[in-house]
Amino acid sequence: MRPSLGSLVFFSTAMCLIPGLGTYLVYSRWLRPPIWPFEAKTAVLALMWALWLSVPLGAVGWHLLGHTRFSPLAAGLSWLGYFWLGVLFYAACALALSGLALWLAHFFCTPSLLLRQCVAATCALSVLSACAYGAWVAARGPRVVEHEVVLDKLSPAFDGFRVAVISDMHLGPTLGRAFSEKVVAQLNALDADVIAVLGDLADGSVYGLAEAVAPFQNLRAKHGVLFVTGNHEYFMGAQAWVAHLSALGFRVLANERVEITLPSPQGPGYPPARLAFAGIHDLMANRLTGAGLRSDLPAALEGWDKKTPLVLLSHQPGPWKQAQEAGVDLQLSGHTHGGQMWPFHFMVAWTTPRVQGFYRQGASLLYVTPGAGYWGPPLRVGAPPEIALLRLRAGGQGPV
Secondary structure, eight states, X not given: OOOOHHHHHHHHHHHHHHHHHHHHHHHXXXXXXXXXOHHHHHHHHXXXXXXXXXXXXXXXXXXXXXXXXXXXXXXXXXXXXHHXXXXXXXXXXXXXXXXXXXXXXXXXXXXXXHHHHHHHXXXXXXXXXXXXXXXXXXXXXXXXXXXXXXXXXXXXXGTTOEEEEEOOOOBSSXXXXXXXXXXXXXXXXXXXSEEEEOXXXXXXXXXXXXXXXXXXXXXXXXXXXXXXXXXXXXXXXXXXXXXXXHHTTOEEOXXXXXXXXXXXXXXXTSOOEEXXXXXXXXXXXXXXXXXXXXXXXXXXXXXXXXXXXXXXXXXXXXXXXXXXXXXXXXXXXXXXXXXXXXXXXXXXXXXOSOXXXXXEETTEEEEEOOOSSOSSSSOOBSSOOEEEEEXXXXXXXXXX
């Protein structure tokens, strides 16, 4: 779905004004000493101009070209621009804290020029350190974390059943085929029974990112690769992505349910053991006209025998309350990125209280993964990317 002219103008204006103000503040507060040689001042000003312009050029360039083809130029500008946005985010935090500290210092003494310069240097060093660390964590890629999850209704036949969970890869301007190949190798090495892909796989059109997602046709799991849409799929044509991923071998759960059966542990002649997986389209489908898709949890659960344990795949944690009321045993979600860049997770928690990890309400469990990639700034601070391997246990055989 190509963005409208109005939304593109608004987006472009925001990408110019906000980073422009932030860049000016960084320059005026930290990079403009009282006396500076003309050549050095000119070089720093040119760098500031380049960093500022990389934000709108990279963002708008990708939004235009990402619908048609992959552009290395747009990708490079996007990485630089989004990285600079991350720097500006931490610079804003540092400027706010240093301003508060200097304001409080006025109650005890008048801060000297040397003290102000030391505070500015400390803030600048802290910002650069945070961004360097965040870039290293993001570039390193997702780690594998393992958890044991007890489901009371789970048959002993499924005890030890392994579900690999991955979400929010955000292939696009700064993550491409190399990242896909690494993720596929990690997932295949887990030899999982089921791989659950929870949406936000890509930030571009199918045509533009076909090469980047091609390695996913090599994903292997004993009982299949399950997929549900995320909100970002709807920005770039969800129906096209559903069709393309289906062709790659993904089992797209479009408000529907599948059941896996294993021989009964009681032996031949007894009913097989069952485990159900249901998946719903992302809530964004209900907000966009023309998407042609809807999120419908009741449709996904229709006809479900509640004696069969059920795992719900939902990109956003939001439907968990409705899932609890319906008797869902375990919901798997992403979307939050775990906040991605501390202390941004406080803002995420304000809109989505369940940010990362396990949550329990009665007999129902929710697991929120922080995701495998990143969106926007190529930084991960305090929320390292992950692939989760959940080992299901029959009731009473281990901790959550």
